[in-house]
Amino acid sequence: MTGATLGELELLVAVAETGSLGLAARHLGISQPAASQRLRALESALGLALLDRHRTGSELTAHGALVVEWARSVLIARDRLTSGAEALRQGNSAPLRLAASLTTAEFLLPRWLVELRRSYPALGIGLAMGNSAATVQAVRRDEADLGFVETLGALPGELSWRTVASDRLALVVPPDHPWSRLDEPLSPAELARTSLVMRESGSGTRETLALVLETAGPLAPAALEASSTTAVKGAVLSGLAPAVLSALAVEAELARGSLVEVPLSGVDLRRPLRAIWRRGRPLTAPARRLLDLLAEGRPPDADLCEQR
Structure with missing residues (x-):
């Protein structure tokens, strides 16, 4: 049995989050045939059936749901490695640039940042507030390291995202x-x-x-x-x-x-509140720490958080 690749694990997690192999392929910027081939390679590498495929979408098997949780841990570890290396290159001196839609900025983000300050008491933080469309554009133009949006719509393919609250x-x-x-x-x-x-x-x-x-x-x-x-x-x-x-x-x-x-x-x-960042660009250590805090459910609004 050969090992699973990070790209294959990333695809499986994207299928779990979107409910569709086609949407997952678009999210990752690859063709659907390439996504199907990548998923078959993963199932072959693991010796497990991970998805039940049908005309209206793809549903995780019981084994697939377990593998998704393990895959998320692997991908988080990958991101921590790259963000840690980025922090070493920057000397941890760069401020954290955030953009957020109004609901998140006004009612959730301040409490999240209080928790982040415990890890980075001297961190400089800049926050740009606007609607979801403006926040997406700020991240796409590299005016923000991390953005928070409150939309059900599809996000541009060059962005990575994670649901952090509902x-x-x-x-x-x-x-x-x-x-x-x-x-x-x-x-x-x-x-x-x-x-x-x-x-x-x-x-x-x-x-x-x-x-x-x-x-x-x-x-x-x-x-x-x-x-x-x-x-x-x-x-x-x-x-x-x-x-x-x-x-x-x-x-x-x-x-x-x-x-x-x-x-x-x-x-x-109901709608998801999602953190977004530029795909392929490592997050700074403070940005990664903020995502980790939300994933751990440690902010005061932990009852709103969906663990991803």
């Missing part, structure tokens, strides 16, 4: 809005044809809502577009129109009763 969107209205007293959950079709207060184009929240409601029809024109979560909340509180926002962003208002969450039928408003 989030849920909530439809919210003031207590005197008619939707606050519905006897049954609101239908996706009614939500789609209602003018909402929305984030601007490029926002992960807006993109997620459009993807979730795409079968219910196009979204109605926005009652107001705003580039910040605070502005959207203010418009909803004033009674302008309902909005769909991260549950993290409206937690305090829901607890106080100044906003009411409206239940929706037949839609899943």
Whole structure:
């Protein structure tokens, strides 16, 4: 039996994360025939069937699920080696450059950075805040070592990513809005044809809502577009129109009763929060340490973290 290669293990992990051999191939920047050949080579090397293939996607076998967890450990060790070498070359003096979409930047990242400071008390950190599209571009242009986005959509092939937390969107209205007293959950079709207060184009929240409601029809024109979560909340509180926002962003208002969450039928408003970085470019030691902390579930919001 020959040994498995890192490229084969990386492909298997990508299949587990995307649920599709074709999507995994695109994520890694290789053709689907090459991905199929690479996976067959891995199964041959290990002497195990790792995937059940069917027309709608690929599903891990029981053996495959175990191998994925071991493969992740191998890939993390590989990344630690390369990031450690990079830190030695840089003398560990380079600041950590971060870019993050607003939900992550405002409600999660500050607490994560407190934990990172325990390992690097003198580390300089720069943070650029914007929507998910702006964060992706910052990482692609090498303006950030690590980015955090909140989108369900596909990411550019030159980026690597890992899900580090999860989030849920909530439809919210003031207590005197008619939707606050519905006897049954609101239908996706009614939500789609209602003018909402929305984030601007490029926002992960807006993109997620459009993807979730795409079968219910196009979204109605926005009652107001705003580039910040605070502005959207203010418009909803004033009674302008309902909005769909991260549950993290409206937690305090829901607890106080100044906003009411409206239940929706037949839609899943959960979304992953993903860390992204340039493929093939080793992460600095602080960036790798931050990813490791999130994988370990050590931040205060560990209940949100999905171990990958």
